[in-house]
Amino acid sequence: MKKIDETYRIERALATGGTAALFKAVQVSLDRPVVVKRLHAHLAAEPGFAERFATEAKAAARLDHANIVRIIDFGRDDAGHYIVMEYVDGPSLKEVLAARPVLGDDLALLVAREICLGLDHAHRRGVVHRDIKPANVMIGRDGRVVITDFGLAKLHRPDAQQTLASTLLGTPLYMSPEQAAGEAIDGRSDLFSLGTICYEALTGAQPFFGDTYAAVIRKILNGVSAGPKRLRGDVRPATDAVVMKALELDPAKRFRDAAEMASAIEAALDPETIASSRASLRLLACGEDAVPHRVRRLPGKRRASSPARVTAIAAGAAALLVLAAVRTGVLGVLPQS
Incomplete structure (x- = not known):
């Protein structure tokens, strides 16, 4: 070899x-x-x-x-x-979303929080990613969320005239408006891209999808017309607010930095489900179905097992066969939509 x-x-x-x-x-x-x-x-x-x-x-x-x-x-x-x-042993977020298009509030927020922590570390050191998208986020089998390809997006930028053409290599579904327009960008551009990922993970739809580059860019420059809650009524208002603030057209109206966005996400997370959501991430990375991540119980009551519940659990086990299609990935996934 x-x-x-x-x-x-x-x-x-x-x-x-x-x-x-x-x-x-x-x-x-x-x-x-x-x-x-x-x-x-x-x-x-x-x-x-x-x-x-x-x-x-x-x-x-x-x-x-x-x-x-x-x-x-x-x-x-x-x-x-x-x-x-x-080497990261696990699939990309793109692969996870292909198998389970809608993650739900808690899983989507947990992934976004981990991405924010990584972005905050990089931004404080003057490094902007420029290409945050599901293909560049890995979910390790240990449940770790890892951003890949940091700093490499700037390599293909020989001069000012080619800056815009360079940014359009690959499908620009997750670009910020300022990046799509070829303007100067900072860390808030990465936050817009993260907001786009959150929108997709909550709804199963890409907010700026279009048949051509021009159509995608036009939609990005026009902004999001409807929040994720408009598409899926079960999205919590606090979750919707986080995503829409990240997707503001004007960078000055977005979160100041990744740390502020992480704090907003933590406030929107249900603290009672964080542990189970982390377990769900590990299951998804292993190609298995995620455990239910929003279980509500009435105060002072315990829910006993019933024949109906046993049947539901058996049906959930059958779903594992479907999501077993999530193939194991590695870090450094090449730019893809």
């Missing part, structure tokens, strides 16, 4: 996209799994690419947080530039 500098042994190809190809590999010295992201050779032809690559890789490597994928190494060999990243 091919090796990189005798340090990483490539085991198999995972995926490829417009920016790079992903490989499952083993770090030979520590005998641990890693992911190698090898950037396509044509990118190196861009003026100043090598310098930008080193700058961005080092910036991403300085981020040390449980909700951000860790950069282990980067370099260049005869085949081109590469980055070595932590």
